[in-house]
Amino acid sequence: MDNYIDLRSDTITQPTQSMRDAMYNAEVGDDILGDDPTVKKLEKMSADILGKEDALF
Numbered sequence: 001m002d003n004y005i006d007l008r009s010d011t012i013t014q015p016t017q018s019m020r021d022a023m024y025n026a027e028v029g030d031d032i033l034g035d036d037p038t039v040k041k042l043e044k045m046s047a048d049i050l051g052k053e054d055a056l057f
Contacts (some may be wrong), residue, residue, distance in 0.1 A: 026038060
């Protein structure tokens with residue numbers, strides 16, 4: 001029963017070490033100025049799935 005994710009709150013489900021490592025090592029930028037690589041990747045992936053231009057997101 002220990003291997004489940006409780007989505008009630010971000011304070012209940014604690015990140016694993018690999019999650020912490022990913023956050024620590026993530027490239028970051030300003031999403032408002034359009035230079036956050038993670039946001040750009042998410043926009044591109046969403047656009048590809050929906051068949052739209054990423055500029056729309």
